[in-house]
Amino acid sequence: MNVLSALRIRISTAVLAASVLLGTALLLWGADALARWTAESYVARQVQALTGVLELPAVEVHGTFFLPQVLSGRYEHVEIAVEDLRSGPLRLERMTADLSGVHVSFADLVGQDVVPIYIEESEERATLTFEDLNHYLDATGRPVRVESAPAGEVLLTGTVEVFGREVSASSRVVVGADDGSLSVRPTGLETGTVLDAAGQALLRQRFTFLVPMDPLPFGQRIEGITTGETAFEIEAGGDGLLVEP
Structure with missing residues (x-):
């Protein structure tokens, strides 16, 4: 066998090996x-x-x-x-x-x-947009609604019943987490109606509510809430979860 033939065999072998490797890689x-x-x-x-x-x-x-x-x-x-x-x-x-x-x-x-x-x-x-939250409040019979306020705050307004009287009020709110729910609490209610201590306490109760984060499929442990211009951004988590369809 001459040198040229040997070279051709080596080249053919190398090409075949490369083809096998390429085919295997593609598969x-x-x-x-x-x-x-x-x-x-x-x-x-x-x-x-x-x-x-x-x-x-x-x-x-x-x-x-x-x-x-x-x-x-x-x-x-x-x-x-x-x-x-x-x-x-x-x-x-x-x-x-x-x-x-x-x-x-x-x-x-x-x-x-x-x-x-x-x-x-x-x-x-x-x-959770303010629009969707207001729909939830309306559907669950809470006569209050949220809207954006200056400086990135949230304003809660509504007309509620206090000891048989219709009382309109508004307040900035504090938003937080409470055992897997979004909590909304007024910081200082403003109203044109004169109320005694019991009436003020009931008014504050009417403007305080929880929103269960039941839609979250992978754990409802709320770890952070950010307030935007039109929505709340909620961070949640969980561990050791068994998710069942």
């Missing part, structure tokens, strides 16, 4: 991409069944190499975005969640079974 990439899409679609349907939203939520499962996550049944980082989230009369305009340690077995993923999903830790951010 693995395709399998990885298909597995990622399957997992994202599965989680999206699970969240849709859990929340009852009409549009399929947006789901992104992170990780450079995805097949190992599929085979282990544990997804390190999952991002979810849901629009128009409702529970009874309360509506959240938008909710996004960062989930850590989402457990979905390989068998359930392949069978597309609707089963509870275990989540190690969640961080949620939700938008």
Whole structure:
């Protein structure tokens, strides 16, 4: 065998090896991409069944190499975005969640079974607009409403019954968290009606309320509230969650 023939054989062997490696890489990439899409679609349907939203939520499962996550049944980082989230009369305009340690077995993923999903830790951010909050207050029989005030404050106004009298009042409010609910409390009520101590206490009670954050699907532990011009931005979280559709 001459040198030229040997060189040709070596080149052919190298090309064949490169082709095999490239083909294998493409197959693995395709399998990885298909597995990622399957997992994202599965989680999206699970969240849709859990929340009852009409549009399929947006789901992104992170990780450079995805097949190992599929085979282990544990997804390190999952991002979810849901629009128009409702529970009874309360509506959240938008909710996004960062989930850590989402457990979905390989068998359930392949069978597309609707089963509870275990989540190690969640961080949620939700938008509650003043308009949606006022709708909730009206639907639950509270004759008060919120609106924006100067300097980033919130004004609460309304006409309520105090010992058989209709009393109109307004107040700046303090917004906080109370055991999984959004709490709204007046700071100093202003009214043109003269009231005794008992009447003032009842008026303050009428202007104080809680809004349960029941629409949040991944834990209602409120960790922060920011007041914007037209909405409250709510941060919540949870850990060791068993989410059942």
